[in-house]
Amino acid sequence: MKLDWRDLITWDWPLAGLLTIALLLDGAAASEVGHYDGRWELPGFLAVCALALLASRWPVVAGVGVVVVLLAGSVVLRLAGVTVPSAAGGLGAAEVAAVLAVIVAVVRRLSRSTAAGLVVLLLLSCLVVGVLRPEHPAAPQDLGWSGILPVVAVLAGWYLRTRDARHAREMRAVTVAAQLRERVALARELHDVVAHHIGGMVVQAQAAQAVAVPDPGAPARVLPVIERAGEGALSAMQRMVAMLQDVGGEPASPTTDLLADLRAATVTPAGATEVRLAVELAEPVPAAVATTVLRLVQESVTNARRYAVGAREITATVRSADGTVRVQVRDDGRHTDRPSRSGGGGYGLVGMRERVHLLGGRFEAGRVPGAGWQVLADVPLRAE
Template identity: 35%
Template sequence: MPTSPAGPPPADGLLSAARRNLRELAHGLSHASHPPIPLFAESPQRWLRLLPYAVVLALTATFVPVTIQVLANDYGVPGGLAGALAVGQAAPLLMLAHRPLQAWWIVFTADIVGALVLLGQGLRPDTIWPWTPPAIIGYLFVLLALGLRESRRTVIGVWLATGAAGLVLHLVRPSHSDGGALLLFVLGGVVLVIGAAVRERSEAQRRLVEQETISEAERAQRTLLEERTRIARELHDVVAHHMSVITVQADSAPYRIDGLSEEAQAEFASIASAARESLAEMRRLLSVLRSDGTRGELSPQPGLDRLQQLVEATVRAGLPAELSLGADVLDAVERGGVPPAVDLSAYRIVQESLANVVRHAPGARTRVSVTAGDGHLTVLVVNDTAQGPGSPLETSGTGHGLVGMRERVRLTGGTLDTGRLPEGGFRVAARLPLPPPEPPPAP
C-alpha cells in the first residue's frame, strides 16, 4: 500500500517541544549547575584563592554608595527608599563568588522594583529609564559571573529574562524608555558570550590536561609491562640454558657412570623429566607474556664481557666515552661468580644510560665504571653537560628508560640511584648483589 508523503509536523509536537524547552530554561534558572565553590578555590597560591573575595567586596563597597547617590540626586528618590533599593541592587554582588545565580535573582528583582519606583517618582527628561547607570554596570558584572560559572542553558535563560523584562517595562511607559532596556539586552548578551567562551575554554584545557595525564600514565604502564616481558624472555634464555644442561646430564648419567643401581637410574630419569616439564612450562609462560606473538631474540644475551664493544660503538657514534672495568669484575665473570641475570642487567643499564646521553646530551663526556666488591656489583655511568653546539635529539624525556632500569634492578634485588649533578650532567648508579664466593675445595 503506497504511503503518503510526509507532511508538516503536527501542532502538538511543536507545542510539546516548546513546553520542554521552557521547562529546561526554568530548571536552569532555578538550579545552579555548579557547587557553591568560588573560582580558583583549588589553586595552590593563596592570593589567587582570595582574589574572588577581594573583587566582590570591592564591587559592593563601590556600587552601594554610588547607587544611593544617583537615586537620591539624579532621580529624586527619598534617602531611606534609595538606601533600600541600593542594598537590593548592589549588596548581592557579595554572592557572586559562591552563588551568582541566586545573586542574579535578587538583583534582577530589585532592578525591576527600582524601575517601577522611579516611574512613580516622576522622571526628568535627562534621566535614563528603566535601568539606572549603576544598575546597568552592576548587572553586567552579575552576568559576567554567570557566564563564567553556569551552563549554557542557564545563561540563555537569564539573557531572555533580561530582554523580556526590558520589553515589558518599555511597553508600560514607552514615552520614558530611551533605549536603556535595549542597551542592557545587547551588552548583557556580549558579556554572557565572553564569560561562556572563557569558561568553555578553561574546561577544555582542564580536560586536555587530564587526558594528557592519563595518557602519560598509560604509556608508563605500557613501558613497564614491555620491559617486564623483555626481562622475562631474557631470564628464560638464561635459565633455559642451565635447565637444558641438567636434562642432558641426567639423561646421560647412566651411560657415563658405571655401576649405577636401578634406584639411581630412576632418580636421574625423574630429574630429567622434571627439567623437561619445567622448560615446557617456561616456554608456555613466555608465550603468554609476549604481547607481539613473535618468537623473540634467538641470539645469546650480552653481558659484561661485551661492554668494551658497546662503549667502542658509542665512541664511533660521536660520544666521547670511557670504560673502567675492574680486574675483579673480569675475574668474577671468568669464574662464573656473576649470575646471568645480574650480568645481563648490568649490560642493559649501561646500554640504556649511553643511549640517554646520545639522545639528551650529545657530545657530553661520559665515564662508565664497573667494579665488584663487598658482595655487590657497582655500575656507575656519569656524563657531563653537552659540549657541542648541537641541540639534543629529544628536548624532553618521558623517563621510560629509567623505568626499565629500576625494574631490572628491583628484580635482581639491587638498588638504583639516578639524578642530575650540581655542576651539570647526569648520574646513574646501580648496585647489584653478587652471590658469596664458594669456599675452596677441601684437599
C-alpha cells in the same frame, strides 16, 4: 612545592603577555583621568596578575588570593574615595584578565565540587567589587560582558581538563606497553639462563650414568655439580614471577662475557661523545644480572649521546660489592626536560626501572648538581 621559574617563563609566557597588554590598557585609560593617582590601583593590579600566573600550579591559593586582593583593594578604594578606570563591572582590564585566567586554571586543575565553589566565590567577589568601588554604575554592555566572559573561561578550562585527561590516559597506556615489553624481554633472557643451567644438569647426569659402571664414585662427584646448577636454575626461575605469559618478540642472547660486552657497548664511534668505562667485579655476576647490567649501560650511554647537549665525556662505572652490582652512568652535558615531546618520550627510563625493580634492585635517574644527567642502579647478585 618548589617553583620552577624557568618552567614558568617557558609555559606561561602567553598569559604573561596577555596580562601585560591588559596593564597597558589600564595605563592608557588612566592617562585620560586627570586626577588619577596610580599608586592606589597599581599594587592590586600587579598582585592579581602575579596570582594568575601561579594559578596553574596552586589554583586554590590563587583563587582565594584573588578574592582577598579584590575585596581588600575595593574596601581601601572606597574608604579613600578613589575612582579607578573600569573595563567591566568596576574591574580594570588587568583584573578582568586575571580573574578569567584563574577561573580557567581552577576548572582545569581541581575537582568539580572544589572548582564550582571557587568559581562562584570569584564571581561573587566581582559583584561585590562593582558595589564597593565608587562611581561605577553598571552599564548594559558591562552586564553583557560580565555574563559572557566567565562562561567562556569555564568552557576553556573544561576543554583543557578533558584534553589533559585524554593525554594522561594515552601516557599510561604507552607506559604500560613499555613495561610489558621490558617484562617480556627480561622473561625471555631469564628463560635462556634457566635453559643453560638445566642443560648443564642434563649433561652432567648423562655423564654420571655413562661412567657409573666403570667408576662407582663418579655419581658422588657429579651430584654436587648438578645440585649447584639446580640452585642456579631455581634462583633464576624465582625472578620470573608474574612473567610466564609468552608474548611474541625475538629472544635476546644471554650475556656470557660481561666485561667484553660492556667494552663493546661503550665503544666511541667517530664524532660521538667519548665514554670512559670502569669495571670492578669482585665476584661472579649471574647471567641474568649481567644481561640487565649490560642493558642499563647500553640504554644510558645511548640516552646520554642523544640528549646531553655539549657533553664532553660520559663515564660508565660497574662495580660489585656486598652481593650487589652498582651501575652508574653520568655525563656532563645540558639536558632537555624528560620525557621529551618527540622521540623516545623517556620510556627507555621506564624500561630500565622496570628491569631493575623486577630483579629486586633500586633505580634512580635525574639531573646532577651543576650540569649533566646520572643513571644509578643497584642490582642484587642473588634473588632474595
